[in-house]
Amino acid sequence: MEEIDLSCEFLGKKLNLPLVLNAITGGTPRAEDINYHLACIAKKYGMAMAVGSQTISIDDPGSASTFRIVREINPTGVIIANMGAGRPVEDALAAVEMINADALQLHFNVPQELAMREGDRSFKGIIDNVARIVKECPVPVIAKEVGFGFSRESVSLLYGAGVNIIDVGGMGGTNFIVIEDKRGGMFGGELDNWGIPTAQSLAEVLSLGLPLTVIASGGIRTALDAAKALAMGADLVGIAGSFLKVLLREGADVLDNVVANMVYRLKAVFLMTGADNIERIKTRPVIITGRTGEWLKLRGINPEWWARR
Structure with a gap:
């Protein structure tokens, strides 16, 4: 087992693990404590880490320290800034500068916004805005x-706008429509199952054959989940909610043990699949059946490609 190499290169830096500790929180004293402990874990294990949405720190500069703590803890690690895809270019640039980020994560959350009583209702021009930010x-x-x-x-639209790193963020993990429903949102429980599941979304992105770096996230909870995503073709795997729950309920030491x-x-x-690195596991057969297999066939994506490679 000591010969198994899980390392990869991402954003010009070496990671010990193909894992992104994905965007969770920021902006409050409690969030600063959470980000501190998550940053310590990311540094110890050589993972990338994305902060939560920095919009609050643009509107309230005093909250910036709750995000900067991540870079302070991990000065040479891979740290990713976070901003809504519809925010102005200057906000996106400020988010990057705030934490000396290695990349900028632009999040797309249209269903959540529509579920919120106070959410946005217009998303016209968002791809053009992304293109401006990329430039x-x-x-x-x-x-x-x-x-x-x-x-x-x-x-395909995002690639045309200049984006070449995609985090699929599929259905299966934290459900923001359900969260908004509990806050008295607009959907009343009718759209709780809205979305493309992670496996299907990952397959759709990979089927394009574009020169993309692909991150699989959305309900990744176990090592087996991560291995399946990597075997399908993901370059990295993103995890957020499951780690956060452990940290909040059981503490940093237990989270360390979980990781x-x-x-x-x-x-x-x-080891059990005979793969000694990430590129090798991408060559292993993956059997896709059931709802996922049916989805792929209806979308013109042949699941036999994974099974017979």
Whole structure:
């Protein structure tokens, strides 16, 4: 097992693990404490980390320290800024500068906004705005869904706007429509199952055959989940909610143990499939059946490609 190499290069830096500790929080004293502990974990295990939406720090500069703590803890690690895809270019650039980010994550959360009583209702020109940000931003831009998944049509538009890193953010993890429903949102529970599941979204993006770096996220909870995503073709895997729950309920030491166990189990899956690195596991057969297989066939994507490679 000691010969299993889980390392990868991302944003010009080496990661020990193909994991992104994905955007969670920021802007409050409690958020600063959460970000502190998550940054410590990311640094210890050599993971990338994305902060939560920095919009609050643009409107309230005094909250910037809750995000800067991540870079202070991990000065040489891969740290990713976060801003809504519809925000002005100057806000996006400020988010990057705030934490000396290695990349900028632009999040797309249209269903959540529509579920919020106080949310946005117009998204006209968002692709043009993304293109402007890509042009002006000094670091790579990542397009990230937040739990509803990207279709291949959406990714084609984003690629045309200059984005070449996609975080699929599929359905299966944190459900922001349900969260807004609990706050008295607009959907009343009718659209709780809206979205493209993570496996289907990942397959759609990969089927384009574009020169993209692809991050699989959305309900990734176990080492086996991560291994399946990597075997399908993801370059990295994003995890957020499951780690946050452990941190809040059981503390930083337990989270440390959870991550250590995940690393061991991920290596075990690699070993059991005869893969000694990430590129090798991408060559292993993946059997896609059931609802996911049916989805792919109806979308003109042949699941046999994964099964017979």
